Amino acid sequence: MRKYIFHFILAFIFLSCNQPSKQENAFTSAAFTSLPKYPAKALLADFDLLVNSLKEAHTGIYWYTTARSFDSLVAARRAMIQDSMNGFQFYNIVSPIVAITKEDHCDISLSDDLKTFLQQQGKFMPLSVLNSGDDTFILNDTVSGHSLKGARVIAINRVPVSAIKEKIYQTFGSDGNILSSKIAFLDGIRFAIEYAKVIGQPESFDMTVMNPSNGKQQTVQVRAVTYQALKVIETKVNSTYHQDTSELPASFRYLAGNIARLTFNTFSNSRFRKHNMDFRKFTDSCFNILLKDNTETLIIDMRENGGGSEGNEDYLFSWLTDQPYIKYDSVELSRFEFSFINHTDYATDSDRIGLYNELHEENELTSNGRILRKKGLYIPMPPRSHPFKGHLYILTSGWTYSGGAEFCSLLREHTNAVFIGQETGGGYYGNTSGTMLELTLPATKLSISIPILKFNLAVHKGIPGHGVIPDFAIKPSFESFSKGIDQELEKALSIRPAAAR
Known part of the structure; x- marks a missing residue:
């Protein structure tokens, strides 16, 4: 490998x-x-x-x-x-x-003091990058006066970049053995930030790079920059590559011919309300248009969907099936009360009592000793009598996570949808999420988010330890990225059945 x-x-x-x-x-x-x-x-x-x-x-x-x-x-x-x-x-x-x-x-997460240190005194590689599998490409035009745009980073301070990323990967989790989310997370300036947190903050870096067009390698000395300078690099890169910075939670439009593209960047109700939108009304209106127009092909873009409000994923799914289904085999809780609660964001009496009351109201101790969500507490949206039955393509990435990944698992399990992109960042069989306890360590003030509800999806077609594997895997290309070419969308448009073209 x-x-x-x-x-x-x-x-x-x-x-x-x-x-x-x-x-x-x-x-x-x-x-x-x-x-x-x-x-x-x-x-x-x-x-x-x-x-x-x-x-x-x-x-x-x-x-x-x-x-x-x-x-x-x-x-x-x-x-x-x-x-x-x-x-x-x-x-x-x-x-x-x-x-x-x-x-x-x-x-x-780092303590506030460590975050302040990074912002005020931290030293960073002056890089914004695009990760493509094991490869890392430089996005900024110049690096310490060197024209390195498009170059592939081979090593930093004589250590292969692959080994550096492996070391960084050890410091944050992903669902199961999924790598796509970790690869995506180190895009942009985050590679430089994580390097500063995990590897070190020297005054300069000996960076070995390769020109992909001719395979020629060179080693250049790159001076460290401040956090503020790194943010300037990020802004310039986003402007250069016309990155989509829209915060809209969702959008809908027709492409060429009888093809529609429906994008859900989140399932969060609060994000929808922020833009004076309602998730269910928006979803209903889109599918009413699709059915009225007898739309042949629907492309649902889930590449930026990291989940959100529980239930929205299967509300969307209900428009895509007319068959009954079970969403969860179980939703499990470890216990009703926690010994470390005074070190969390539920430390006050009112917050602690509110949390414990909620856990008791929604869950029950079963005869086999497990604490499970009470039956009938959550009822998924029933399938539609007239769902969308056209050709269905789903665009995914390492950012497709939590409720976004659950939606994809339901589609893989119960429909013939075609998946294009990268493996979903969320596990096929579910996740541990829901209520989170934010633990703050007393001395160092490091903060840890601990999820307490284990959601077991009622599915069986996946690979344990992985997410939804795309039917057409797309490896991000620097050339396509630099030209503004949407590789996943282009692939969806190219593989449509002849009758739908």
Whole structure:
């Protein structure tokens, strides 16, 4: 899979096996002396609180990872804690523990102090990038005076970029073993930001790049920039490539011929209300038009849909089937009350009581000891008597997640829809989400979002540990991106049946 196996092995040894010494050195230079240093006792207390809270509340913690594997990682990471570590060092010790839950809703965030440090004193690679599988392409016109637009990044400070991304991938989760969401997350300036959080913040970078047109490589020295300068690069890149920055939650229009494109960038009711829109009214109006016009082909764009309000995914799905179906096999809760609640955003008496009352009202302890959502509490929208029955194409990406991915799973399970793009970022069989407990560690103030409801979809056609796999996989191309070509949409238009053209 990797093209540079030998160099990758050396880099992996450099980045992983020598820890924590290499990691310690990366964040102990003079630039980090202003950061607070924590005694080992406080760090161990934060560490144990995090681990115990995950085990107690994260209902899907062992969905993709065995208890033995989880505990093994915990023991190894705990042994890395040393006295007088700063927040960045501790973040890099504990973030892989959050990531190994393999649930994208379970996330870890820097403290406000660390975020302020990055914004005011952080040093970053001056890069905005496009990731295409294992490859990383530079989007900005110039980098420290070098014309590198379109070049593929091979190595940074003599470490292959593939090994660098693998190290970063260890610090944040995705559903199961899905890689598409991690690849997409490092697009733009986020690769530079995550590098600064995980690898280090040197004054300059020796960057080896390759010209894709002739295969020629060169190594250039690139000066680090401030966060403000990095944001300027982001703005220029978005302007250069005419990135769609529309915040509209959804849109509908006809393309050439009898082809309609329906885009849902979210299922969040609050996002719809923000734009004076109503999700259900908008959806109904679109399908009423489609049926009235006898539309032959519908392309539903789910590439930016990260989910939202529960129920909207199957409300949309109800317009695409006339057959009865079951959405969830179960919705499961780990417990009704939590020992660490005083360290969360439900710490006040009113918030805690409100949460516990809600959990008791909506869930019940069953005879087999599981806590499940009460039957009849949630009833999905019944299928339509006259749904859309034309040719159906779904555009997906690593950002297709949570409720957006659930919608795609339902389509894959119950329709003949054709999927185009990248594997969905959300798992085929469901996710752990719903109510989130925002845990703040007392000493370091790192914040961890812990999901407490495990949604098991009533599906069986997927691959465990993965999302919906597209029928036509599209690998993002720098050339297409730079020319504003929508690869997924173009593919959908090219594969339509002859009768629909």
